[in-house]
Amino acid sequence: MLSHQQGNEGITGLLNMFAGGSFSRASIFALGVMPYISASIVVQLLGIAVPYFAKLQKEGESGRNKINQWTRYLTIGITALQAIGYLKSQISPEQMLLVNPYFTILNMFVLTAGTMFVMWLGEKITDKGIGNGISLIIMVGIISALPGAFLTEFQSRTVGAGGLVTFIVEIIALIGVVMFTVLIVQGTRKVAVQYAKRIVGNKQYGGVRQYIPLKVTAAGVMPIIFAQALMFIPSTVAQFFPNAASNGILMSLSDYTSVWHNVLFAILIILFTFFYTAITVNPNQMAEDMKKNGGFVPGIKPGRATGAFLDAVISRITLPGAFALAIVAVIPALASMIHISSSFARFFGGTSLIILVQVVLDTLQQIESHLLMRHYDGLMKSGRVKGRTAIPSASGTSEPVI
Structure with missing residues (x-):
């Protein structure tokens, strides 16, 4: 087994x-x-x-x-x-x-x-x-595995227990999970940055307020991958040492639907989120770059004080982001517990869903940028794709950010 x-x-x-x-x-x-x-x-x-x-x-x-x-x-x-x-x-x-x-x-x-x-x-x-x-x-x-998983779940519900109503409820739940994942992937904390005015010839540069978007889930999908790698250890040990497989704790940790497995999995994701964010996001370097470009956070001294402020902000927003990642990661196990097929349950969260959401959103932003550079309206006239930037028009004014 x-x-x-x-x-x-x-x-x-x-x-x-x-x-x-x-x-x-x-x-x-x-x-x-x-x-x-x-x-x-x-x-x-x-x-x-x-x-x-x-x-x-x-x-x-x-x-x-x-x-x-x-x-x-x-x-x-x-x-x-x-x-x-x-x-x-x-x-x-x-x-x-x-x-x-x-x-x-x-x-x-x-x-x-x-x-x-x-x-x-x-x-x-x-x-x-x-x-x-x-x-x-x-x-x-x-x-590429989604159509087959979708068809398998549809057949199991229409032929077996549950019926079509249960399948429709599953689709609605899947849409809700996707929306929640989009929120945590796109979630940012904007930190205001003021740039000093500079006069070069007859032109003025700077003097405007911009924002640094600090992502709630700056670590992306990496904490889940690292945590999954560690959670494979119990099942690997059980495979190489059959006598140890009878151990109750080892069996519980090897079963991805057990409570202890998911609790430990969630804890590891939270820890790895803080770890990976700490090694990939350098607030001191961000503060130094701002200082070199004449920028400062209003009310905060440039340099070391700005780095400490950014570090505090990143620490505060990483905690809810880590918990949100942990929730998304354990949803496939919860879906399997209510007898959703394993091939379809993995699209309810975990690595698969986060990668799909991140790549689709990134691709939309790239397409949006290319369209706006050629003075098109973009993909959608209603709604908004984050990442869209203002493009100067022929008259010298800039288009509004949509």
Whole structure:
């Protein structure tokens, strides 16, 4: 039971989701973009711990190109290691003894080439298309499973228990969860920043009040991914040590629908949200950048006092954001408890839903910006897409922000 559960809801289930189902089908693109994501996270953390990478992050376009090159090299190494592990997981130990070593090496190169092709495709989409190419590939892989999950749930409700009314209630609940996720992803705390006036020739620069949008969920989906990685440990231990699998606590933590599993999962998400926000958002650096550009928060001294103020604001808004992420993460388990199929329940929250919402909103903002740069009205005349900016008109005035 534990082995089956881990295959569907454990680390293999997570990898299969990011690969759009290719992992379970053992295709050339079985590893998908997950090695590239892992390499990006490692390089991002190195930018905090290693001075060389921290310097590259401040060098603008040239530094970004070098970081991307290091990410590609690291992706090749991670993919090669994961390819060997993947081959061992697909072949039984008895069969592995009969496999020619050249078979392993050949398939390692094939899987690595598949991941590098997906990475190249994502970078080309980023350069030539709209939005982040890697994120779009992940989103397409996740959303490709939605029609099948939708049909499976519809058939189970119309043929089995519940009926059509229950299915309609589930759809309404799904829409409500999506709306809640959009709110927490888009939620920001605007900090007013005043810039000093500068006179250059006959023109005046600055002297206007702008805002720094501090996101409630600055860590994004990363806390859920980190917490999921740790929550896979009990089921992995139970798989390698069958005698320990009978332990009540271990069984409870391995069952993703149990109370203790979800309580521990929520606590880990809250902790990782604070941790990842602390290492990715640097209020002191923000304060220094404002000071260099002649900006200051009204009523707060520039420099160290501004950094302390921004740190306090980020700490206050991160707490409700962490709790909101924890709620979204445990909703799929709650949906499974009320007998919603596991394939459909994962779209009620967790990693899948947050990635879908973030990528769709980011893509809408990119399209909106491109349209406004060409003096179109944008995607919608009613409503508002956050991220829309004012575009100067031909008369020299600016269009209102919608």
